[in-house]
Amino acid sequence: MNLQISSLFNALPGACAQGLIWGIMAIGVYITYKILDLADLTVDGTMCTGGAVCVVMLMSGHSIWFSMFCAFLAGMLAGLATGLLHTAMGIPAILAGILTQLSLYSVNLRILGGKANQAVSQDKYGLLVSLRWIRDVPFYRNTIFVVAVAVLLLVGLLYWFFGTELGCSIRATGSNANMSRAQGINTDFTKILGLMLSNGIVALASAFLSQYSGFVDINMGRGAIVVGLAAVIIGEVVFGRIHGNFAFRLLSVALGAIIYYIVMQTVMWLGLLGTNDNKLLSAIIVAVFLAIPYLREKYRGRAGKKGGVRHA
Amino acid sequence: MLEIREISKTFNAGTVNEKKALDHLSLRLEEGDFVTVIGGNGAGKSTMLNAVAGVWTVDEGSIFIDSVDVTKLAEYRRAKYLGRVFQDPMTGTAASMQIEENLALASRRGAMRTLKRGISRKEREIYRKKLQILDLGLEDRLTTKVGLLSGGQRQALTLLMATLKKPKLLLLDEHTAALDPKTAAKVLDATDRIVSQDRLTTLMITHNMKDAIVHGNRLVMMYEGHIIYDVSGEEKKRLQVSDLLHKFEEVSGGTFANDRMILN
Numbered sequence: 001m002n003l004q005i006s007s008l009f010n011a012l013p014g015a016c017a018q019g020l021i022w023g024i025m026a027i028g029v030y031i032t033y034k035i036l037d038l039a040d041l042t043v044d045g046t047m048c049t050g051g052a053v054c055v056v057m058l059m060s061g062h063s064i065w066f067s068m069f070c071a072f073l074a075g076m077l078a079g080l081a082t083g084l085l086h087t088a089m090g091i092p093a094i095l096a097g098i099l100t101q102l103s104l105y106s107v108n109l110r111i112l113g114g115k116a117n118q119a120v121s122q123d124k125y126g127l128l129v130s131l132r133w134i135r136d137v138p139f140y141r142n143t144i145f146v147v148a149v150a151v152l153l154l155v156g157l158l159y160w161f162f163g164t165e166l167g168c169s170i171r172a173t174g175s176n177a178n179m180s181r182a183q184g185i186n187t188d189f190t191k192i193l194g195l196m197l198s199n200g201i202v203a204l205a206s207a208f209l210s211q212y213s214g215f216v217d218i219n220m221g222r223g224a225i226v227v228g229l230a231a232v233i234i235g236e237v238v239f240g241r242i243h244g245n246f247a248f249r250l251l252s253v254a255l256g257a258i259i260y261y262i263v264m265q266t267v268m269w270l271g272l273l274g275t276n277d278n279k280l281l282s283a284i285i286v287a288v289f290l291a292i293p294y295l296r297e298k299y300r301g302r303a304g305k306k307g308g309v310r311h312a
Numbered sequence: 313m314l315e316i317r318e319i320s321k322t323f324n325a326g327t328v329n330e331k332k333a334l335d336h337l338s339l340r341l342e343e344g345d346f347v348t349v350i351g352g353n354g355a356g357k358s359t360m361l362n363a364v365a366g367v368w369t370v371d372e373g374s375i376f377i378d379s380v381d382v383t384k385l386a387e388y389r390r391a392k393y394l395g396r397v398f399q400d401p402m403t404g405t406a407a408s409m410q411i412e413e414n415l416a417l418a419s420r421r422g423a424m425r426t427l428k429r430g431i432s433r434k435e436r437e438i439y440r441k442k443l444q445i446l447d448l449g450l451e452d453r454l455t456t457k458v459g460l461l462s463g464g465q466r467q468a469l470t471l472l473m474a475t476l477k478k479p480k481l482l483l484l485d486e487h488t489a490a491l492d493p494k495t496a497a498k499v500l501d502a503t504d505r506i507v508s509q510d511r512l513t514t515l516m517i518t519h520n521m522k523d524a525i526v527h528g529n530r531l532v533m534m535y536e537g538h539i540i541y542d543v544s545g546e547e548k549k550r551l552q553v554s555d556l557l558h559k560f561e562e563v564s565g566g567t568f569a570n571d572r573m574i575l576n
Contacts, residue, residue: 161427165420168409168430172417175406182365182404183473184391184421 008269012262013134013144019261020147021129021208022227023254026235027154028201029228030253035162036174036194041097042082043202043228045104046075047221050203051210052111055118058125068128068207075203076196078104083192108218117217120210127211147208151254154201159247170194202228223279230286231257237292260285313513314341314481319363319373320537333359334370335537341481346507346514348524350556351534352564357517358399360534361483364515366390378480392422395474395512397467397487404470407459411450411469414458415439418473442472446502464495468502475506482507484516488523500527521553535563 025047032040050071057067078100085096112118122130129143139145161167172180173190180187202224210216235249235256242248263285267273273281321334333356341347351357363370364377366387374383377393398404405414416431416439436454443451446468450461458466467487474482484503488496504527507514518524524531530544533556540563543551 163430164427165416165425165430166427168413168417169425171409171413172406175408176403178403179406180417181387182391182394182396183417184388184423185417185425186386186388 008266011265011269014131015261015265016258017129017131017134017143017147017212018209019258020144020151020254021205021212022261023151023231023257024147024154024208025202025205025224026228026231026253026257027151027158027250028198028205029225030232030250031158031194031198031201033229033232034174035171036191036198038086038093038174038191038195039097040079040082040195040198041094041225042078042100042104042195042199043097044221044224045101045108046078046199046202047206047209047224048108048216048218049074049078049104049111049221050206051216051220052108052118052206053203054207055120055210055216056111056113058120058127059118064126064128068204071203071207072200075206076200078203079196079199080192082199083195086195087188087191105218112216112218116219117215119215122211122214129208129212130214131212143212150208151251155247155250155254158250159245162246166193223282226282226286227257227260230260230282230289233286233289234259237289313343313345313378314339314364314515315376316340316360316364317374317376319370319375321359321363321368321370333537334363336373337534337538338373339532339539341513341515343513344511345530346512346528347516347530347532348528349515349517349532349534350519350521350524352560355534356537357534358485359537361396361485361515361517364481365394365396365483393480395477395479395482397470397474397482397484399486399489401463401466401470401490404473405458405466407457409458410455411443411458411461412436412439412454414469415442415473415476418476421477442476445505446472462495464491464499467491467495467499471499471502471506475510475512478510478512480513482512482514482516484514486517486519489519503527521556525551525553525556533559535560 025043029040029043032038053074054067054071057070058064062070081103082093082096082100085091085099086093091099109116120127122132129146131143133141133143135142162171169180169185170190170193172183172185173187173194177187180190206221209220232253233256235252235254238256238259239248239252244252264278264281267281268275268278316337316339318336318338319334320332320336323329323331323333337356337360339360349357349360362368364375366382366385369384374381376382377390380393382390382393396404406417409417412431412435416435419435439454440451443454448465448468450465450469458469461469471487487503488499491499500523503516506512514528516528525548529548530542531548531551532539533541541559
């Protein structure tokens, strides 16, 4: 085996950029999984919808800003569909998400005009980010910088929103739905609103990702929920003990996504697994980070019972 | 203030678990009434409160609050008329949110929730003063997560939340049953103070007959989904626990002695 540390370092900026883009996606997942306490599987579909809408809009001559705004709206529509299936039709949230995700496959194909993928040229359409703009460009054109600014803006906006009366009612719904209704909160409405916001953000991440890779692919969202959860959970395990406010929690989710990509990149660099194995690898990483809090608690319990040394 | 007309509710209709929880129940509360509700397990006390709160809709009959027909109104829409405290201290508050955030949610009961700040500085001062009245030291812990509070503290907070915005009707569902006797007394004491201060119309379920006699101006006893005994004024003041036991044995054939109510 020929391990060259320089090749790992060369890959790190790319991992950072990708991690940040998936960090946006993970912030979307955080809204449903952590704030609303719903497991929303719609995002596997939305993670393609956003890119598809963005690319198709660009190719029909719209500006990058308008295209991305439409991608956001398309994601919100997907969230609305899941929300209505869940609240108005009484379908369990996880199943409602799966139904929307499945139907989005066909919808995405229609958006892409029946093609399974579509390339978009960096030079022709004035994209915001690209994997070619990681180095040797002015810093304000650097993809890492652009996405980092987007993440900070998003975190700021969400911090403001979840501090408003409306945002508080969404948080209350996730914390205790019975209490929320007793306090006059329409929990069906807040759930739908949360799902829409979440999927809108995921679609925005999808729009970034398709620009970054220079194409949109019908399968680009497959397993997205696992990556999103990985980022949320890694962020929690690594930064959870630091006392921070809501904005810090959101940032730690984005950082969790970067850590995830660096771990992935490192394992790839070790050469033990090929690119075909990366879905398996994602699942293993998530399983490990999901298990850490549980095992830590269990181990501490044992140590306590035996009267042994307590680990802080 | 509250009028319940002939309401009925059957759970799991058509199955082996069918249970007629409310059976043509009627009850009328005047403004300022403080009514205590007693009855054995399965008598329909909590079911009656849930029917008024709109947790589900009743099978027949109608419910009016302050002359407004709320029979078909969704739970969250009825909330503007009601303050509620539940038996389980976990039910009434959002554990992952701060004390002041919980209070702010409650103070907006029945109002549109907009993009204004979820909590203002002026509110904070009001909450601090209100919490002082509870005398639990919560006024210095406004930003503490409610999940870290004890059951008694959470019930007291829920009580404050239920009455922060003056409700037309206060519903207390055995709100001290899960607390130790000392804390229960403290929460009941706070209840009395708040109810008399704001002259709140109140419906309080309790399994403690002594409490049912001491508190409020009227007492009703439920059995098999309707009211079998209704006493108020001077007659209620003279009431003894033994009278209630006797009354219950009269209608039920003496199963009351096995019930947990006698333990209190």
